[in-house]
Amino acid sequence: MLKHAGAMLGVRLEAKPQVLLLRAPGRVVGVELDGAIGEAVVLGNSLAVELRVVDSGAGFDQILRDRKGDDTRSVVRAGENERDCEPPLVPVVLLDYQVVVLDPGDVPERELVARDDLVAFHSIKPTRSAGMERSPGSFQGKTGNARVAAMSETTPEAEPRKLAEEARDRVRFEEEALELADQVYRVARRLVSTREEAEDLMQETYSRAFRAWRSYQPGTNLRAWLLRILTNLNIDRGRRQQRSPDMQPLEEGDYFLYNKLEEAGREPNLEQERVDERLSQDDVVSALSAVPHDFRDVIVLVDIGDFSYADAAQILEIPIGTVMSRLHRGRRILKGQLAEQALSA
């Protein structure tokens, strides 16, 4: 039998053409088809699932009991999100392998102990082709990969496989993108003036990202990809059509703010001083928002988003030299603002 640890989930296959997504890495999923018992194992961190027949004789309920003692609650009825229902009535299309997803994010904290019991089903476009019905004896062997013969006969096998692979990739993409949401928000919040704008922008960005996920190239910088969408949307909103006020950068060099404070005699031993004793959080926020958009975007990406010049150039679709010059001017404008705040304090 399988050595994988983790709870077992009971799944009875029905002929409905749906692909089952169960977010359950490392879990074993029990599958019954025409009296045969199959086990689907989530492979490593991958969401791909290998399905194989392990027993065609014993009853499915028996297998469940063997695995979980008397506790057979580990089944959720798809579409109803029911818990504690009788096993096992989840309609799926049987593929060579399936993508199985258990979504911990949807489980309230207090229910975490029972996480194994809760299964979230994400649908992908059903394959509504004919001949999806199962036929008896459709398993090709007792220990080989499970297949549905009827499906293979009338549907190109590649199609459901492709769908499952695509679903797996998409789910992975969605998870990764959501994990970055906090970081993306921090940048978004400072690219716009209000929290409401930032929230709208985030929703538009994620909505577009989830639709356009195929154009993301795995392995590249997803956070930068998301922010590129976000900054484009921000531009689309027409913000850039309002010309930035013609704010002249200071002619002084980068030591300007320090020198200014030192000249003012505010603190002769400035290096010992904590900046936050002189400037409040509100001072900084209002100083930053006083920096014209073109310059502020670069500062926000580099200083708050911690992006490299090259990333910032890609996100904003401007040459790297422009990133550097805007950063240079922008920081001086920011420091000019901060100097005003600090010296008027």
Place this chain on the structure above:
Amino acid sequence: MNLGFEVDPCAKCEEQLQPYLDRELTDAERLEAEGHLDNCSYCRKRYRFEEELRRFVRQATVEEMPPALKQKLADLRTPLY
């Protein structure tokens, strides 16, 4: 401050301040800047100040994402059925 015949090293160090803190200098440039900083308290103070200022700006401008928004974003995923 060294007002040398060719290039004022403090002026050069000042120019390198931003790319230095952005970690965008080449290794040679970085070593050059650090070599100067080791011997120049004038520049060192200003570098420290800038570093501290940046840390403060970053910290002061952080606003965490509202939990409700996080949920809204999660809801944008492929719908459950």
